[in-house]
Amino acid sequence: MNILDQIIATKYKEVAERKELYPVKLLEKSLYFETPCISLERYLLRPDKSGIIAEIKRKSPSKGDINPYVSVERTSISYMQAGASALSVLTDGPYFGGKNEDLMTARKFNYCPILRKDFTVDEYQIVEAKSIGADAILLIAAALEPARLKELAAFARSLGLEVLLEVHNLQELQQTLCDEVTVVGVNNRNLKDFVTDVNTSLELANHIPAGITKISESGISKPETLVTLRTAGYNGFLIGETFMQNSRPGQSAAAFIKEFKQLLAQQEVSA
Numbered sequence: 001m002n003i004l005d006q007i008i009a010t011k012y013k014e015v016a017e018r019k020e021l022y023p024v025k026l027l028e029k030s031l032y033f034e035t036p037c038i039s040l041e042r043y044l045l046r047p048d049k050s051g052i053i054a055e056i057k058r059k060s061p062s063k064g065d066i067n068p069y070v071s072v073e074r075t076s077i078s079y080m081q082a083g084a085s086a087l088s089v090l091t092d093g094p095y096f097g098g099k100n101e102d103l104m105t106a107r108k109f110n111y112c113p114i115l116r117k118d119f120t121v122d123e124y125q126i127v128e129a130k131s132i133g134a135d136a137i138l139l140i141a142a143a144l145e146p147a148r149l150k151e152l153a154a155f156a157r158s159l160g161l162e163v164l165l166e167v168h169n170l171q172e173l174q175q176t177l178c179d180e181v182t183v184v185g186v187n188n189r190n191l192k193d194f195v196t197d198v199n200t201s202l203e204l205a206n207h208i209p210a211g212i213t214k215i216s217e218s219g220i221s222k223p224e225t226l227v228t229l230r231t232a233g234y235n236g237f238l239i240g241e242t243f244m245q246n247s248r249p250g251q252s253a254a255a256f257i258k259e260f261k262q263l264l265a266q267q268e269v270s271a
């Protein structure tokens with residue numbers, strides 16, 4: 001059993017418990033059901049933005065504690081002031097130290113797309129995502145049968161949420177890409193050994209159909225890497241650890257984005 005299998009097994013149990021505690025009828029009373037979602041895809045494609053989705057991540061299976069007592073209010077605001085295009089908030093508790101309240105805090109203080117980064121296996125979690133103010137959800141190809149993934153994607157779209165389809169290889173991409181998905185994320189982290197390699201993104205870039213918004217996820221630690229990924233056709237870059245391992249993640253993001261923009265300007269001059 002790899003770590004993803006373990007997380008998913010825990011998630012099914014958690015969802016069954018939450019359904020009892022907070023029934024769908026209750027979640028549907030949330031005011032966020034009246035609020036239109038902010039498009040992640042649109043923000044990633046905006047030329048005035050960096051394409052960075054800055055993540056709030058307290059801990060992880062690969063690194064253990066990263067920034068367990070982070071202030072979500074301060075960090076989310078400073079990420080957006082630094083020039084991030086969107087926020088990603090890990091809401092999984094057992095493996096990532098997150099909670100729904102983290103996303104609700106980020107929602108309260110920011111007008112920007114927010115990805116609920118969790119391990120979605122059931123429609124209930126999609127209703128929950130909408131009820132806490134998320135704009136997009138994650139569906140992981142390695143965790144779902146293709147037909148089930150399509151069903152969940154269609155359900156998310158029916159609530160106005162965007163779907164980020166996460167793949168690790170060509171087979172997953174070919175099996176799961178469907179009409180309901182317009183944003184694909186390539187995860188550079190091998191979930192068997194946790195090794196990250198951005199070549200995973202570079203190798204898959206040309207296999208993702210034109211018209212799909214492409215995101216490279218995990219293990220990005222240098223602004224130069226973003227330039228390479230952008231040249232390969234990526235529109236978005238999901239970054240957690242690199243920022244979160246700093247006591248002030250927003251400052252780390254600001255320095256990173258400044259350098260990225262300088263590199264892009266140099267690239268334009270020399271083109």
Ligand SMILES: O=C(O)c1ccccc1NCC(=O)[C@H](O)[C@H](O)COP(=O)(O)O
Nearest residue numbers: 060061062217218219220238239240241
């Ligand atoms: O981060 C992990 O250790 C991990 C392990 C198992 C499943 C998922 C995991 N991470 C979730 C993510 O997708 C990342 O948080 C995200 O892509 C950002 O990655 P990074 O910039 O490397 O923190």
